[in-house]
Amino acid sequence: MASKKTYTKEFKEEAVRLARQNGNVTETARNLGLQLSVLRRWKKELADHGEKPFRVIFHGHTADEEMRQLQRENQRLKETVEILKKAVGIFTSLLLERYPFIEEHRKTHIRWSGINRCAGQLLW
Numbered sequence: 152m153a154s155k156k157t158y159t160k161e162f163k164e165e166a167v168r169l170a171r172q173n174g175n176v177t178e179t180a181r182n183l184g185l186q187l188s189v190l191r192r193w194k195k196e197l198a199d200h201g202e203k204p205f206r207v208i209f210h211g212h213t214a215d216e217e218m219r220q221l222q223r224e225n226q227r228l229k230e231t232v233e234i235l236k237k238a239v240g241i242f243t244s245l246l247l248e249r250y251p252f253i254e255e256h257r258k259t260h261i262r263w264s265g266i267n268r269c270a271g272q273l274l275w
Contacts, residue, residue: 163193163197164197166179166183166185166190166193167190167193167194167197169183170190170194171194176190176191176194
C-alpha cells in the first residue's frame with residue numbers, strides 16, 4: 152500500500168488557483184499528478200474555510216483543538232506541581248516540629264558524603 156502523500160498549504164492553494172484559472176479541474180488534477188477527488192476536496196475546503204483553509208488534523212482533531220487540549224493539560228500539571236510544593240512544605244514543617252534536633256544539628260553535624268560505593272548517604 153502506498154504511503155499517504157502530504158502537500159503544503161501553498162501547493163494546495165496554487166493547485167486550486169490553477170484549476171479555477173483553467174476552468175477544468177480534471178485536466179489540472181491530471182497535470183499536477185493528483186486524484187480528481189483530492190483537488191475537488193481542496194477546492195471545497197478553500198471555499199468553505201476561506202480565512203483558515205487546510206488546517207492540520209491530528210487523530211480527528213484540528214490543530215486548534217489540539218492546542219487547547221495541550222494548554223488545559225499544561226495548566227493542570229502546573230496546579231499539580233503547586234500542590235506538591237505546598238505538601239512538601241507542610242510535611243517538612245511537621246517533621247521539624249516532631250524532630251527539632253534535625254534542624255538544630257543540620258548545619259553542624261550532617262554532611263553529604265557524595266556518591267558512595269554503597270549509595271550516597273548522610274553521615275553523622
